[in-house]
Amino acid sequence: MFKFLIHITLVSLFTHTMCAAEKQATTTNSNIPTLHMLSQNNCRPCQMMEPIIEDVKRLYKDKLNVIVYKKKSKERRDIQKKFFQKVDLRYTPSFLLLGKNQQLLSYSYGYSPKQKFLEMVNDGIEKFHKLKTMKISELIYICDETLKFCKSSKLQLDQFLAGLKSKPKVTNIDMRQYKTREDWLKFYKSIEKYKYLYGWKSYPAIIASTKDNEVVHYVQNEFDLKQLQEEFSPFVK
Secondary structure, three states, X not given: OHHHHHHHHHHHHHHHHHHHHHHHHOOOOOOOOEEEEEOOOOOHHHHHHHHHHHHHXXXXXXXXXXXXXXOOOHHHHHHHHHHOOOXXXXXXXXXXXXXXXXXXXXXXXXXXXXXXXXXXXXXXHHHXXXXXXXXXXXXXXXXXXXXXXXXXXXXXXXXXXXXXXXXXXXXXXXXXXXXXXXXXXXXXXXXXXXXXXXXXXXXXXXXXXXXXXXXXXXXXXXXXXXXXXXXXXXXXX
């Protein structure tokens, strides 16, 4: 009986300590962006990234919150639910750098060399400070216009534009025109001019850019009028 009580006491103490540690780990400064690392135990790329994450915590102590999720939790599920169509979260680890209202600022996955990873972090922090003044001057619509779901997404875009007093320039890119390897290389070269384009990889997609070719936001895969209004309306002139 005595041993049983000691066991219960130790388990309770351990649980309380773990909960307190988890609460402390997720306490953030709302005035700076937050880097979320979706990780797991026994993941080799995750282990390789851990020293880099520790360096990030040290180098950006007052500029960036860092939260690491190694286990399932409500917070982790909320992020996965919100961003599963925005970025590819099938990879472990995945890194999402988010703003105050959970705007996606930059993104990475898997193992990245330290310098490349820090570039992603710096871009995200830079965009965080620019976002308030960024205005959309161009919407780049990417799709194969013969596909049914592309026709549906184009309708959503047209409805969004119809509700705007001041309409940005719209550039339509029909993916059917890219047939050879050289065509695709030319296409990706043209996309490289857009800064802060982290995570885009499929279509239908709409990329919202400033006059300086800085990506404000983008949507891809499935999206509706409400999502376009939430993502883009605050940044239309």
